[in-house]
Amino acid sequence: xxxxxxxxxxxxxxxxxxxxxxxxxxxxxxxxxxxxxxxxxxxxxxxxxxxxxxxxxxxxxxxxxxxxxxxxxxxxxxxxxxxxxxxxxxxxxxxxxxxxxxxxxxxxxxxxxxxxxxxxxxxxxxxxxxxxxxxxxxxxx
Numbered sequence: 067x068x069x070x071x072x073x074x075x076x077x078x079x080x081x082x083x084x085x086x087x088x089x090x091x092x093x094x095x096x097x098x099x100x101x102x103x104x105x106x107x108x109x110x111x112x113x114x115x116x117x118x119x120x121x122x123x124x125x126x127x128x129x130x131x132x133x134x135x136x137x138x139x140x141x142x143x144x145x146x147x148x149x150x151x152x153x154x155x156x157x158x159x160x161x162x163x164x165x166x167x168x169x170x171x172x173x174x175x176x177x178x179x180x181x182x183x184x185x186x187x188x189x190x191x192x193x194x195x196x197x198x199x200x201x202x203x204x205x206x207x
Contacts, residue, residue, distance in 0.1 A: 069141035072114075073148065076107065080152050084159065084184050088177050091163045100160045107153035111146045118142040155187045162194045171201045 083100035090096050118140050126137025137143050159180050166176040175197050183190025199205060 087159050087163050088180050091173050104153040104156040107149045111149035114142040114146045155183055158191050159183050169202055
């Protein structure tokens with residue numbers, strides 16, 4: 067399978083766990099499916115990182131902007147970054163649904179934060195934390 071195919075499949079299939087989190091948060095298989103998806107994405111990111119590092123012609127660095135640009139010229143490292151983003155945001159979404167259930171926050175108040183977490187990561191988490199604060203009157207998690 068090519069890097070382009072991995073990208074396409076992951077970018078389309080990621081909507082399955084997100085749709086479950088948004089529209090079926092109380093279904094018994096929603097969290098396990100979402101967690102399994104995040105785990106698979108994390109393993110794919112690790113595999114692409116390993117494939118990049120085992121290639122003898124790697125270049126780039128995380129210590130400078132130019133080095134980062136060089137690092138992401140590799141399709142393997144672009145996929146690593148993308149899969150990392152998708153899996154981390156999905157884990158944050160799982161936590162939001164789980165925490166909202168424990169805090170007895172209505173799901174209709176959580177769903178906008180989930181959509182924003184899918185689209186803009188930290189902005190969605192911030193929105194959820196604000197909603198959570200107004201419900202619980204505490205910032206502690």
